[in-house]
Amino acid sequence: MSDYRIKGETGEWEVVIGLEVHAQVTSNAKLFSGAATAFGAEPNTQVSLVDAAMPGMLPVINGECVKQAVRTGLALDAKINTWSRFDRKNYFYADLPQGYQISQFQHPIVGEGEIHIDLGEGRTKTVGLERIHLEQDAGKSMHDQSPRYSYVDLNRSGVALMEIVSRPDMRSPEEAGAYVKKLRSILRYVGSCDGNMEEGSMRADVNVSVRRPGDDLGTRCEVKNVNSVRFVQAAIEYEAQRQVEIIEGGGTIVQETRLFDPGRMETRSLRSKEDAHDYRYFPDPDLLPLVFDDAFVEARRAELPELPDAKRARYINDLGISVANTDVITAEIETVQLFEAHLKDAALKQGKPEKELAKQISNWIVSTVLGEANRRKLALTLENFKPSASTTIITLINNNVISGSAAKDVYTYYLDTGGDPEKIVEERGLKQVSDTGALDAAIADVLAKNADKVAEYKGGKEALFGFFVGQTMKATGGKANPKVVNELLKAALAQ
Secondary structure, eight states, X not given: OOOOOEEETTEEEEEEEEEEEEEEOOOSBXXXXXXXXXXXXXXXXXXXXXXXXXXXXXXXXOHHHHHHHHHHHHHTTOOBOSEEOOEEEEOOOTXXXXXXXXXXXXXXXXXXXXXXXXXXXXXXXEEEEEEEXXXXXXXXXXXXXXXXXXXXXXXXXXXXXXXXXXXXXXXXXXXXXXXXXXXXXXXXXXXXXXXXXXXXXXXXXXXXXXXXXXXXXXXXXXXXXXXXXXXXXXXXXXXXXXXXXXHHTTOOOOOEEEXXXXXXXXXXXXXXXXXXXXXXXXXXXXXXXXXXXHHHHHHHHHTOOOOHHHHHHHHHHTSOOOHHHHHHHHTSHHHHHHXXXXXXXXXXXXXXXXXXXXXXXXXXXXXXXXXXXXXXXOOOOTTXXXXXXXXXXXXXXXXXXXXXXXXXXXHHHHHHHOOOHHHHXXXXXXXXXXXXXXXXXXXXXXXXXXXXXXXXXXXXXXXXXXXXXXXXXXXXXXXXXXXXXXXXXXXXXXX
């Protein structure tokens, strides 16, 4: 549990947080039409007659969107409702052509579930899910294209969304941030949403209220359409502090919808918060109830990949990878795919079990590959970071041809030129020196030049051993085999 509290003038306040995450369903077509869903198209070029609400046009359910919602529910340990219903949610916006949104109200496709979040330092928490329902998105109003007019782009109109509603179980910005990260990770593993918050395919409505610890729930305010984890946390911090100051000043919190201003890092009022009856929900007369059987559900379950928690446990317990490396690798599905492709390639070419190579490959991915990806701002794809090149370099390390530090140089040259790693080693003279004769001479020279430190070492100052190793490596241009250097140095200093 978090110990996050707002310290007001009259004592401490507890923050209560619930999130409604809108996740765009991964599908080539919209929820009730065949129009395309690709991001970045010219305005109003991906709009069918259904999306534009032309008279006589009837919605037809997209079966792939149904499958994606069921897969998501199963991944979140949620109840799958084999009977659900679409309703009309009535309200007016200029970018809502029908004058209503087709959504699900009393009978959603997915019921209660849960998400387990990791808060670091061994702290975990379970956040309950209330429901997941399918609904269509509205269009987009654009107010910055003209000084006189507002424009409407209907490309998003009718795009399929999953609204994933949590219970008010979170008590700090940290918990809310961890929840969004974990939910995004699961959706991306499943493939039901790309999780791109910058493009708007995943965004959160943040419900915040404050109360004295242990009291009944306070009046909540909803902060709409927050599109990053950092902004979710900032919105909570600001909104909780705002509410505490109002209450302690003798005021009352009004239930309302607010917007988060990322420029000023503050929330501001948008409109009074509607309740369900304000939307005048009723069953959509153009759509039959959505009905499927248990066999359909089990077929979706069979399609699920290994999910983040299971993968994390397998990496740590079965492959022996460190917790730190596991956390980095399993955070994003691209990193998982990169690691597993590298591990498979190395095991195949070296003829060794994956478990024997897993630690080394995980270290290589985290320290070298991810470092280069960040430096070069390259996407983590197998095309950009080919496993075969890494396998060749790691084999050179294991065969004592190059050192670990030289291996990073080889990889950098490889990414710069696309050349063969083995040729790069030859051409740049990066082979490791393991010749004992050459190393004996280098060590003798180092010890002769540092006779005073040799005397100190022999007098009991054993920490100087690292100094002698460093000087020997420097004398050989970093090409000496560290293992051989250590062995020869110990023998020389023992004389």
